[in-house]
Amino acid sequence: MASASPIPSPSPDPVSNPVAGSEFSGTPNPFSQPALPLLRTPTNTVTKRVFVAATRMNDGKTTTCLGLYGALQSFFPRVGFIKPVGQRFVDVQGKKIDEDSVLLDSIFQVRVPIESMSPVAIDSTFTRRFLEDPEAQLPALEDKICRAFDRVSWEKDFTIIEGTGHAGVGSVFELSNARVAKLLNSKVLLVSPGGIGRPVDELALNKSLFDHHGVEVVGAILNKVEPDKLDMIRDYAGRGLSRLGIPLLGVLPVQPALSAPNLAQIAEEIGGKWLNGRRGGAKQRVQRVVIGAMSAKGIVDYLQPGTLIITPGDRDDILLAALASAKISGGATIAGLIVSNDIKPHPKLAELLAMTDIPVIATKEESYGVTSRINHMSVKTQPQDHDKFPIIKQLIADHVDLSKLIATV
Secondary structure: OOOOOOOOOOOOOOOOOOOOOOHHHOOOOOOOOOOOOOOOOOOOOOOEEEEEEEOOOOOOHHHHHHHHHHHHOOOOOOEEEEOOEEOOEEEEOOEEEEHHHHHHHHHHOOOOOHHHOOOEEOOOOHHHHHHHOHHHHHHHHHHHHHHHHHHHOOOOOEEEEEOOOOOOOOHHHOOOHHHHHHHOOOEEEEEEEOOOHHHHHHHHHHHHHHHHOOOOEEEEEEEEEOHHHHHHHHHHHHHHHHHHOOOEEEEEEOOHHHHOOEHHHHHHHHOOEEEEOHHHHOOOEOOEEEEOOOOHHHHHHHOOOOEEEEEEOOOHHHHHHHHHHHHHHOOOOOOEEEEEOOOOOOHHHHHHHHOOOOOEEEOOOOHHHHHHHHHOOOOOOOOOOOOOHHHHHHHHHHHEOHHHHHHHO
């Protein structure tokens, strides 16, 4: 009678033991699972979605996404968000996460892993690494984006997909906005600055690339339109866009508060050093910049909330006028002071300023150079800009045809 064969010991877990089935285990492991097939499209075909792209940088795409997310919560209890390809990122627990994903998550607490909201971050060597072996890199990137979309859209009713720049951005590594929108089976909403001729031209150019990839553009939003021109722009730009087959879904009026920088952003932009009032003044919103080149008598009319005064530190008369105004009002009446030309206030004046809440920033640059830099700043919404979020949400709710957008996607 043949002896019974010994009962084989359990095979190693292929997940917990990475060498199972390799040369270290002697023979192939019959219990090991093959690698998952790479996805070429999301498995989620149910969740409504829209891909938001812009005709240029700084057109208001991020603001639109923030407003859409907030406004769509009135229609859907569960809204998701993803920015598949990001070019501006921050480090979050060792991972490169697009700053817009961080921003939206900090406001709305989306409750999905942050890395799923930002699956691909483009660092300084990304393009070179891709071009060294595109045939291997592209399928892996597509799979990563599809799986991330499935994760952020799990049990969601609507997902906003934010693009990066215009339709063709990312073409060098074959992940242009048009290709990613196609990959995620999404229709597109385009955002452009206000106007008639130039916006329609640029929207037509962007639409052509989406058309080439078989992606439908379901509408456009024109941003930053002067309030007195809203009706005229809506009429004539709407006519021009309709000839291209692009519905005009919204025209957003200029909101000065959204483009107004705070003092912390200005200090960073000019490389300034805080001399006073940083704790309470960093979030001060600057609505107007005035160069203190006039007499103390002339500056009085400008001592108002939201005004930033730029003056050399030896203009004692202007500093004293600001001090007197603060004393009379019982607080800082202006947004702040920038003392230029690397000239600090007289020590006695510095002591008096320290007794007030007036924010004071010193810079080495001369007054006109500082003013120019501030006026040309690109102001991005930040997580601490709590005063902006209600404005953004209401802007989209009031001026975008959300029902039409939802019906077309």
